[in-house]
Amino acid sequence: MRAVSVCMILVIVTAHTSLARVFTPCQLLSELRRQRVPENELATWICIAQRESGLNTAALSRANSDGSRDNGIFQINNRYWCRDNGRGGGCNLNCAALRNNDITDDIRCAQHIKRVQGFGAWTTYRAYCTNSVRPRC
Numbered sequence: 610m611r612a613v614s615v616c617m618i619l620v621i622v623t624a625h626t627s628l629a630r631v632f633t634p635c636q637l638l639s640e641l642r643r644q645r646v647p648e649n650e651l652a653t654w655i656c657i658a659q660r661e662s663g664l665n666t667a668a669l670s671r672a673n674s675d676g677s678r679d680n681g682i683f684q685i686n687n688r689y690w691c692r693d694n695g696r697g698g699g700c701n702l703n704c705a706a707l708r709n710n711d712i713t714d715d716i717r718c719a720q721h722i723k724r725v726q727g728f729g730a731w732t733t734y735r736a737y738c739t740n741s742v743r744p745r746c
């Protein structure tokens with residue numbers, strides 16, 4: 610029985626970690642470049658992701674004052690940009706897709722938010738990221 614329990618825990622932990630990924634700044638830089646994010650925005654995006662999630666793709670915030678939650682490496686809000694049940698919101702995504710280890714859709718959604726609201730959509734931007742410097746990789 611105990612062996613079964615340990616086995617179950619291992620399965621759960623393995624399943625969980627296979628979905629989570631913590632990027633290094635340089636890994637995020639190359640992902641952003643791969644998706645053709647403009648060079649002059651790279652430092653800002655990396656700073657925002659560091660401040661918002663610690664570069665953890667599985668990050669899920671506690672409830673905000675309005676009950677909404679922020680998802681993934683860019684901490685994208687489920688009130689406006691994604692839906693917890695099925696696809697939806699401004700990015701037409703299921704929020705769970707913003708917490709997996711493939712950040713292709715996260716980057717696309719973050720760029721959409723920036724087009725609509727600017728970098729100011731992230732409170733960490735004005736606080737920490739207006740003069741960010743690109744990591745040397």
Ligand SMILES: [Ca+2]
Pocket residue numbers: 706707708709710711712713714715
């Ligand atoms: Ca994703």
